[in-house]
Amino acid sequence: NAGVTQTPKFQVLKTGQSMTLQCAQDMNHEYMSWYRQDPGMGLRLIHYSVGAGITDQGEVPNGYNVSRSTTEDFPLRLLSAAPSQTSVYFCASRRVGGNEQFFGPGTRLTVL
């Protein structure tokens, strides 16, 4: 079991560039989510999905898009990167009715 995997581990972008952060899980979890973690702000929910074809916005969705075509994958797209999106991004998964959330190792993103 690989758990939750994320790629890339590190990324540097220029303002205005777009990119996709990849997330995959092999635990057959229905619920997947994306968080960003900034100093002094804790974990903030960006988008989440309760199953394939279903996504919804979290606390800080602006500037990000998601899609969920399969149970395993939940990519996060930055449409036009801004310096305010410099952060560490974590993908997580769990059962819909469960409380134990499994996190990926994170992607450190810097936008110049």
Added chain:
Amino acid sequence: QKEVEQDPGPLSVPEGAIVSLNCTYSNSAFQYFMWYRQYSRKGPELLMYTYSSGNKEDGRFTAQVDKSSKYISLFIRDSQPSDSATYLCAMSRAIQGAQKLVFGQGTRLTINP
């Protein structure tokens, strides 16, 4: 007002000390209470999980929930340098059949040898 409040620290204690980490919350609908541990440059991992008020012990760790005061604590006995990490409290409530998790800000803890 945030639903979950946690002192970000940092907290620095000598090896062997008893550590107390705390969170308060405002929503009485929270049913499940968790503590996650996050080592530097890693993702958070679930450390302890409780449902009801009272204490739950796991080795050197004790999680305490006081629903009447809306206050949860994590105690670490005989603290070790390997316990140095950021500790995040989390709590969940049911919304439309799913559990909504809310995280505290995290407390950065350093255990000094």
